[in-house]
Amino acid sequence: MGKNTYKVRLKRGWSVVKSSLMVVRSAKALLLVPLMGFVITSVLLVSLFVFGLRIEITGTWDSFSIYPKYDLFSLLACFVYYYLAMIVFVFTEGVIAHNVIARFNGTSVTVLHSFKAAWAKKGQLAAFALVSSVVVYVIAFVFEKLPLVNKFFVWIAELSWAGASLFAIPIIMAHADKKVTPKQALKESSLTLKKLWQEGVSSQLSIRAFLFVAIVAIYALVSVIMRVVYILSGHTNGINAAVGVMSFVVVIACSIAVALLFNLLGLIARCALLYYKMTDKEPEQYDLSIMKAGMTVTKAKKLFS
């Protein structure tokens, strides 16, 4: 069996997922970073409404799109929002990527240290965020609204951009002492995707499946609870309405948490694949490095108890 047969690559993809879960278990503070990003981008979104912009929002539980009504002020304001939100997104991904790659190297690094490392690269991250915002804006608004352009080409454009930029932020953070322009990051990201697309697909599908099960479990649990309360309350509408509202809030909160966790795991998996490309070290060997990076006396006690 050769090094890169189909089976080996699928197995490598699965090892990447296991390593990603291990990183999250050993560095729980990382969970706060995407949450912080979500809060900041939410505040930015609310501010759009505050300024009375005429916009519409469409999307699903894990992503949404904002389309401005067509006047110049709304268009510009929405672009500014996109850019600011993209900066927040890119910066938080940079923090996580720095921390995760250090752990694969066997080095224990705090989230604060990773913030400082991402701040040191703020110029490069902001430049990439600008390129990303422009591309996303053009695809979302211009292509969407052009009557001659088939939606299929919009989808192809979105997919191409998503693919090309998949590893860009980890690449910017992996080259600690080197300045990486958006063009260089995208070029290296495309080459990485070309080499490791099978591992990428298998790891992302595994993570999605894992989180899909979590979402279904949450919805099922909430449905059961609502049903039980409805029966126990003797079909009282007031109580049902209150429980219904609470359940809705719980489901939304859990969905957001799951979406953030999915994005975090997806990013860690991409960092793991990039690390594999850079070092040729198989993902199965990352576990010991991650364990070394996260070892404390308390954890060592559990080892020997």
Added chain:
Amino acid sequence: MATDMLTYEQTLLVGWEEVYRKSQLSLLMLLALKDGAKYTAEIKDFILATSRGLQTTDEQSLYRALRRYHKAGMVAYDEVVSKTGPNLKRYKLTELGMEVLSRFLQRNIIDIFYNQDIQDLIKKEQQHG
């Protein structure tokens, strides 16, 4: 009264020994591997023989512990193909495991129990016993 005291002493002794033996299990397992690469059953026999039958453990507990040590990089294994059932694992200490064990033995056994004063105290106990 004398009978009651004996029972009380025995209870104290048994309680202390249980806690002491639980904490000894990791040491005996790693000593078994220091003695040479072993299968789980051989590790179990080594522990039983070294503790003169006082320290017993089930294979599931040994497997769990060995899995933890393997994840931590202290123990490695070679898989031996078995014709009759699942493949067997022959465990051995890694360099890291050897280093950690050596330093543990030096700091917690040799430096304490090979100390002349402590040895004299124990010898006194042997004479008293």
